[in-house]
Amino acid sequence: xxxxxxxxxxxxxxxxxxxxxxxxxxxxxxxxxxxxxxxxxxxxxxxxxxxxxxxxxxxxxxxxxxxxxxxxxxxxxxxxxxxxxxxxxxxxxxxxxxxxxxxxxxxxxxxxxxxxxxxxxxxxxxxxxxxxxxxxxxxxxxxxxxxxxxxxxxxxxxxxxxxxxxxxxxxxxxxxxxxxxxxxxxxxxxxxxxxxxxxxxxxxxxxxxxxxxxxxxxxxxxxxxxxxxxxxxxxxxxxxxxxxxxxxxxxxxxxxxxxxxxxxxxxxxxxxxxxxxxxxxxxxxxxxxxxxxxxxxxxxxxxxxxxxxxxxxxxxxxxxxxxxxxxxxxxxxxxxxxxxxxxxxxxxxxxxxxxxxxxxxxxxxxxxxxxxxxxxxxxxxxxxxxxxxxxxxxxxxxxxxxxxxxxxxxxxxxxxxxxxxxxxxxxxxxxxxxxxxxxxxxxxxxxxxxxxxxxxxxxxxxxxxxxxxxxxxxxxxxxxxxxxxxxxxxxxxxxxxxxxxxxxxxxxxxxxxxxxxxxxxxxxxxxxxxxxxxxxxxxxxxxxxxxxxxxxxxxxxxxxxxxxxxxxxxxxxxxxxxxxxxxxxxxxxxxxxxxxxxxxxxxxxxxxxxxxxxxxxxxxxxxxxxxxxxxxxxxxxxxxxxxxxxxxxxxxxxxxxxxxxxxxxxxxxxxxxxxxxxxxxxxxxxxxxxxxxxxxxxxxxxxxxxxxxxxxxxxxxxxxxxxxxxxxxxxxxxxxxxxxxxxxxxxxxxxxxxxxxxxxxxxxxxxxxxxxxxxxxxxxxxxxxxxxxxxxxxxxxxxxxxxxxxxx
Numbered sequence: 024x025x026x027x028x029x030x031x032x033x034x035x036x037x038x039x040x041x042x043x044x045x046x047x048x049x050x051x052x053x054x055x056x057x058x059x060x061x062x063x064x065x066x067x068x069x070x071x072x073x074x075x076x077x078x079x080x081x082x083x084x085x086x087x088x089x090x091x092x093x094x095x096x097x098x099x100x101x102x103x104x105x106x107x108x109x110x111x112x113x114x115x116x117x118x119x120x121x122x123x124x125x126x127x128x129x130x131x132x133x134x135x136x137x138x139x140x141x142x143x144x145x146x147x148x149x150x151x152x153x154x155x156x157x158x159x160x161x162x163x164x165x166x167x168x169x170x171x172x173x174x175x176x177x178x179x180x181x182x183x184x185x186x187x188x189x190x191x192x193x194x195x196x197x198x199x200x201x202x203x204x205x206x207x208x209x210x211x212x213x214x215x216x217x218x219x220x221x222x223x224x225x226x227x228x229x230x231x232x233x234x235x236x237x238x239x240x241x242x243x244x245x246x247x248x249x250x251x252x253x254x255x256x257x258x259x260x261x262x263x264x265x266x267x268x269x270x271x272x273x274x275x276x277x278x279x280x281x282x283x284x285x286x287x288x289x290x291x292x293x294x295x296x297x298x299x300x301x302x303x304x305x306x307x308x309x310x311x312x313x314x315x316x317x318x319x320x321x322x323x324x325x326x327x328x329x330x331x332x333x334x335x336x337x338x339x340x341x342x343x344x345x346x347x348x349x350x351x352x353x354x355x356x357x358x359x360x361x362x363x364x365x366x367x368x369x370x371x372x373x374x375x376x377x378x379x380x381x382x383x384x385x386x387x388x389x390x391x392x393x394x395x396x397x398x399x400x401x402x403x404x405x406x407x408x409x410x411x412x413x414x415x416x417x418x419x420x421x422x423x424x425x426x427x428x429x430x431x432x433x434x435x436x437x438x439x440x441x442x443x444x445x446x447x448x449x450x451x452x453x454x455x456x457x458x459x460x461x462x463x464x465x466x467x468x469x470x471x472x473x474x475x476x477x478x479x480x481x482x483x484x485x486x487x488x489x490x491x492x493x494x495x496x497x498x499x500x501x502x503x504x505x506x507x508x509x510x511x512x513x514x515x516x517x518x519x520x521x522x523x524x525x526x527x528x529x530x531x532x533x534x535x536x537x538x539x540x541x542x543x544x545x546x547x548x549x550x551x552x553x554x555x556x557x558x559x560x561x562x563x564x565x566x567x568x569x570x571x572x573x574x575x576x577x578x579x580x581x582x583x584x585x586x587x588x589x590x591x592x593x594x595x596x597x598x599x600x601x602x603x604x605x606x607x608x609x610x611x612x613x614x615x616x617x618x619x620x621x622x623x624x625x626x627x628x629x630x631x632x633x634x635x636x637x638x639x640x641x642x643x644x645x646x647x648x649x650x651x652x653x654x655x656x657x658x659x660x661x662x663x664x665x666x667x668x669x670x671x672x673x674x675x676x677x678x679x680x681x682x683x684x685x686x687x688x689x690x691x692x693x694x695x696x697x698x699x700x701x702x703x704x705x706x707x708x709x710x711x712x713x714x715x716x717x718x719x720x721x722x723x724x725x726x727x728x729x730x731x732x733x734x735x736x737x738x739x740x741x742x743x744x745x746x747x748x749x750x751x752x753x754x755x756x757x758x759x760x761x762x763x764x765x766x767x768x769x770x771x772x773x774x775x776x777x778x779x780x781x782x783x784x785x786x787x788x789x790x791x792x793x794x795x796x797x798x799x800x801x802x803x804x805x806x807x808x809x810x811x812x813x814x815x816x817x818x819x820x821x822x823x824x825x826x827x828x829x830x831x
Contacts, residue, residue, distance in 0.1 A: 034067025142234025253298015361400025522552020
């Protein structure tokens, strides 16, 4: 087994959103406590990340107070032996230094060529993406204003308190917010010195051949033009990397939105917006990528496969789950980053992960995403995100949040799992004899990249190691495969599995032995079968998203078990609710009480002076906090019948009013998805045309075969304790949960005996014998409350006591 110090090097390092400027939130004591909590959660450090509008504004960013707060984080992180990285932008993407570069040189705007059939030179200034990375001055000013100022103030901590800089460099040329301004035109980058640079680089003038560029008929100019636009864009990252190397810091970034897709398939293909990917990725200590949204292929929201999830008040999952969750055929961004690490001998591969999987994300779902990324080569995970304070609008910036939300209850276990898998995926070396040529240059020239994606998908599913390479590295590989030959034979993968399709990674240890990492990536079902590897035979079982490690010091896998069902606990189970139920709303709420229920109304503090209950103004509330937001709580009289609540000013969706109490809610809606009331990064939230709310006394038992979201608790996000009662336990017995959504903890006679955050949902009962009182504590997600739909919650199948054969 690896020792703790070695494992800690592979712990995830999350974006840490600094989303408060309140002095009380930023004292040394408050920051010390926050870093202690980060450490206890199993993280290995943080990426300190300003997050406006709740964090520092442009004037406050890079101010004395900003650096004073940064210094406190340095000291606190050092005290907890946490790595501290600094996001180098005011927010994201970086480059403009909080408006300071605009003040110094407003002429550094992006430019583009407007395409026309005559090939005229028509240059258009682009009113977004300032400053243009194509301009050398943009890089020089950025380093001077940002990096040099950090060096001036914190030189003593470089490499000894500050690990490095992180550039969260999402596409600045074309994005979802600006694409419509192009009216379908391709974005042809330009800059003030582009013409001269082109002539010097290629020996001819571009202006005389623009028609061939715009019509896509001049292969030479297509290749040369897009090569130069990529090189000019990439110089910004190259200069950052060099500066960090010279100043004892590490550097990583991501800027990849897609693989080398054709423009007809993707208007913001990275092939055109970022240039040759392998040349770009060499400019980092840890080549990086980005995975967003709740689907294995995190680039699908950039192209024709766009799926924008939606939910409606109290509704189900019918529009929120991606219909092609397991499709990975065009997701090669992590493979490109891993290939650059292989070609340029970089030790780690970084991935920003889990953004915009939304508040409904469970560890079961997040494991599937992580497994796919890890088996492509990622071994440095930057989770999105941890918030300094969970409050205000930041709650809806590409959620989830891990440390303050219900996910915190399983966070240590999840981070430990990520660290073990990343360490296993980094041990020894990656032996690769197979390479596939990068098709970016051919895509520039108008050729299809579909054969390339098909070949890589075939290799991914074959269990073979391979690398994507460019021309200058092609000669070092024994097998250079041609994507245009789809039937070419492949070498044997070195293992055989009878139970289905597995993703794989081979590692070679210093002693020459091999380790095989396997993942159930493409199946929603558990896979079972016999596997042969290096002359050994294994019986394997892998749940969806599970990783098995065969060989080496971290060997870890599961065998199928033979189990005999002893009894099913299918009767209604007594429950204890950890918190009151709630109904979130913005301005008006009408509801009916079937009995005299006592309720409380929580209103954002700034709106609490004008709240009315059936026409009467409410007074006498008490201060209360919801997450880190300030509220005022009013007690409502216990009455039956109709009640109406109204506010003069509507609350925000992110910080709503809350009606709370011990009630069951019967919700009837009419014309679902009637109007959109909130849009977050990758989720639209709708309201029906009308909704009727009826409140009844809260039930004290639950049917274990159904989630609590369909048993009167549609908006309840929290903990439920199921009382499984005294059970006669024999040696070898286990408690199996056929289905659950969330996190489960098992208590036996008042003692916690285990936690499960993903399948298989099984609890060995160990040496327990005789009558044992079992309780199951379940946590769901924040989706029910914050996104206001019926995300499945808690037990979704009756628990079972099973007897497991002793040899399993």
